[in-house]
Amino acid sequence: MKAYIGLDIGGTKILGSLYNESGESIKRVKKKTKADQGLETVISQISKVIDGLMENKEIELLGIGAGSPGLVKDEGIVTFSPNIPFRDFNLKALIEDKYHVPFVLGNDVNVAMYGEWKAADMKNAKNVLGLFVGTGVGGAIIIDGKLYVGRGGAAEFGHMVVSPEGAYCGCGSQGCLEAYASKSGIQNAIHGQLRKGRASVLEEYMKTDGSVIKSSSLKKAFDVNDTLAREVIERAIYYLGLATGTLINQFHPDLIIMGGGIMESLGEDMLAGIVAEAERHAMPGIMEGVAFELSHLSDDAGIYGAFELIKDHLQSK
Amino acid sequence: MKAYIGLDIGGTKILGSLYNESGESIKRVKKKTKADQGLETVISQISKVIDGLMENKEIELLGIGAGSPGLVKDEGIVTFSPNIPFRDFNLKALIEDKYHVPFVLGNDVNVAMYGEWKAADMKNAKNVLGLFVGTGVGGAIIIDGKLYVGRGGAAEFGHMVVSPEGAYCGCGSQGCLEAYASKSGIQNAIHGQLRKGRASVLEEYMKTDGSVIKSSSLKKAFDVNDTLAREVIERAIYYLGLATGTLINQFHPDLIIMGGGIMESLGEDMLAGIVAEAERHAMPGIMEGVAFELSHLSDDAGIYGAFELIKDHLQSK
Numbered sequence: 001m002k003a004y005i006g007l008d009i010g011g012t013k014i015l016g017s018l019y020n021e022s023g024e025s026i027k028r029v030k031k032k033t034k035a036d037q038g039l040e041t042v043i044s045q046i047s048k049v050i051d052g053l054m055e056n057k058e059i060e061l062l063g064i065g066a067g068s069p070g071l072v073k074d075e076g077i078v079t080f081s082p083n084i085p086f087r088d089f090n091l092k093a094l095i096e097d098k099y100h101v102p103f104v105l106g107n108d109v110n111v112a113m114y115g116e117w118k119a120a121d122m123k124n125a126k127n128v129l130g131l132f133v134g135t136g137v138g139g140a141i142i143i144d145g146k147l148y149v150g151r152g153g154a155a156e157f158g159h160m161v162v163s164p165e166g167a168y169c170g171c172g173s174q175g176c177l178e179a180y181a182s183k184s185g186i187q188n189a190i191h192g193q194l195r196k197g198r199a200s201v202l203e204e205y206m207k208t209d210g211s212v213i214k215s216s217s218l219k220k221a222f223d224v225n226d227t228l229a230r231e232v233i234e235r236a237i238y239y240l241g242l243a244t245g246t247l248i249n250q251f252h253p254d255l256i257i258m259g260g261g262i263m264e265s266l267g268e269d270m271l272a273g274i275v276a277e278a279e280r281h282a283m284p285g286i287m288e289g290v291a292f293e294l295s296h297l298s299d300d301a302g303i304y305g306a307f308e309l310i311k312d313h314l315q316s317k
Numbered sequence: 318m319k320a321y322i323g324l325d326i327g328g329t330k331i332l333g334s335l336y337n338e339s340g341e342s343i344k345r346v347k348k349k350t351k352a353d354q355g356l357e358t359v360i361s362q363i364s365k366v367i368d369g370l371m372e373n374k375e376i377e378l379l380g381i382g383a384g385s386p387g388l389v390k391d392e393g394i395v396t397f398s399p400n401i402p403f404r405d406f407n408l409k410a411l412i413e414d415k416y417h418v419p420f421v422l423g424n425d426v427n428v429a430m431y432g433e434w435k436a437a438d439m440k441n442a443k444n445v446l447g448l449f450v451g452t453g454v455g456g457a458i459i460i461d462g463k464l465y466v467g468r469g470g471a472a473e474f475g476h477m478v479v480s481p482e483g484a485y486c487g488c489g490s491q492g493c494l495e496a497y498a499s500k501s502g503i504q505n506a507i508h509g510q511l512r513k514g515r516a517s518v519l520e521e522y523m524k525t526d527g528s529v530i531k532s533s534s535l536k537k538a539f540d541v542n543d544t545l546a547r548e549v550i551e552r553a554i555y556y557l558g559l560a561t562g563t564l565i566n567q568f569h570p571d572l573i574i575m576g577g578g579i580m581e582s583l584g585e586d587m588l589a590g591i592v593a594e595a596e597r598h599a600m601p602g603i604m605e606g607v608a609f610e611l612s613h614l615s616d617d618a619g620i621y622g623a624f625e626l627i628k629d630h631l632q633s634k
Contacts, residue, residue, distance in 0.1 A: 071602060127468070141567075141568075143461075143465060148444075149569070151606060151607070153602075154569040156600055156603075159563070159566040159600055160567065161559050161562060161563050163480070164479060164480050164556070164559055171600055172601065173562070173598045174597070238481075242478050242481055249476040249477065250458075250472065250477065251467050251471055252466070252468045252471040253467055253468070254468060280490060281478050285388060285397055286470045289468060
């Protein structure tokens with residue numbers, strides 16, 4: 001059986017799936033990344049995932065696609081990764097040398113949102129933006145049906161400046177969308193208010209979640225009209241809407257897909273507000289015909305996007 | 318002789334040029350747009366420019382390219398133009414019917430910055446942003462060597478939101494880059510300060526310029542260290558830098574070309590400051606290898622871009 005592998009190389013785990021030519025997931029393997037044990041261990045963990053998927057000897061592997069955090073260039077070299085010890089590392093050369101099949105690599109969020117586009121309802125859309133709102137904020141740009149990465153690092157929508165002298169961001173800049181609309185940004189705001197003694201059901205939920213607040217807990221708090229939860233979500237809506245208006249003025253896309261953990265938990269509640277705020281900033285008439293969708297692949301977006309990426313790569317040859 | 322026509326249809330004048338296949342301008346014709354006399358007059362003026370360029374009967378016309386203000390779709394239909402009475406007007410059908418050659422139309426700023434890219438030093442750059450800073454702020458997106466317009470209205474960089482509750486903008490939105498960095502925005506700020514009685518050499522220059530301040534007057538005031546001129550230019554640098562940082566995080570382009578009247582007068586003074594502010598907002602490492610150029614076609618950018626657009630359009634067939 002002809003098959004492809006899609007890999008999602010994350011900071012804590014590596015998820016792999018074997019896909020048949022119709023895009024059905026045939027088998028899955030998950031391993032810890034063990035990023036703290038160094039590069040060689042990470043490579044060995046990646047190999048274990050691939051080997052695990054290839055146990056059935058009747059598989060004819062056509063290619064491997066993957067997503068990794070960080071700045072990826074030339075579809076195979078990780079220039080820098082925030083939480084995996086890749087530094088100007090040619091993962092493509094290594095995998096192709098070992099497995100003798102074509103390999104393509106992209107930034108994890110680019111690849112995941114590419115997967116969401118391939119699974120979207122509006123498949124005929126050719127110019128598409130994916131806005132990912134999870135622990136961080138990122139995205140993907142699809143131009144004329146192809147993932148656009150520029151010199152490798154495109155679609156860092158979390159680092160659009162939305163407030164000129166605004167909050168400091170983990171990237172070193174100031175006023176980034178991510179500082180307000182990501183789960184990390186939202187969490188910082190919540191922790192700050194709770195430390196001040198503000199009452200919120202979130203304090204209760206965090207007893208089970210730990211200091212990292214789950215998106216599902218945020219959703220529960222939002223649904224019971226917790227004022228703190230409402231306040232931080234309203235602020236995220238405001239800044240996401242403002243950024244979405246800017247994105248529409250820049251790209252005039254056919255479709256915007258909203259994904260990531262925050263969107264998958266709270267997207268139904270947030271989308272109308274985001275669109276209304278975007279309308280306020282979009283050029284007259286420009287939003288007509290621009291469609292919005294919420295993502296739905298959840299944790300499978302990365303592996304599915306990686307599969308689509310290698311499949312498309314081979315078909316375009 | 319085989320030739321192309323490039324047209325720059327502006328709110329006040331229509332400039333046309335005949336180009337030979339090497340891109341040399343052979344002949345030029347300029348007419349008033351007469352936009353206030355209605356659509357039929359505007360069309361007649363466009364025809365007069367084309368007819369004037371075609372007087373030499375030995376010309377074999379291959380095609381006509383044009384730029385027009387407003388929202389252009391399908392390379393030929395003006396959905397809306399702010400200062401010419403085009404409303405969902407199929408200029409392509411009209412021109413092709415009359416002159417029996419292919420016609421392509423783009424937004425004037427998109428087309429002008431496309432021309433600047435074609436005339437840039439870094440011709441090998443494939444993913445390019447043009448940032449136009451003139452009376453308004455606009456731009457162009459070139460992806461993989463082709464002008465990208467999305468659903469028609471892409472690259473409205475003047476309407477990136479750079480300050481969430483900032484100045485109101487002519488587009489109806491709030492906090493747009495154009496409100497701070499365009500010549501109109503700069504002029505508003507200067508007029509406000511002068512009305513308050515602030516001393517500035519600009520008051521003197523405006524006696525010859527009229528209420529519209531020339532970019533060259535701004536440059537003169539900047540050069541004599543006029544505090545008001547320095548202040549408004551510094552503010553423009555700040556917001557242009559912030560927007561440029563955002564643009565790099567989004568597109569990770571090979572090249573950014575800065576054009577328009579403000580840039581052509583003050584670009585040498587402003588570029589270093591814009592790049593420094595962009596560095597503050599760009600993701601770590603992302604600016605490495607991103608090149609900057611100042612435009613140099615000036616008023617010829619529109620006709621030259623229109624020529625390149627029709628030439629490329631015919632070659633890609």
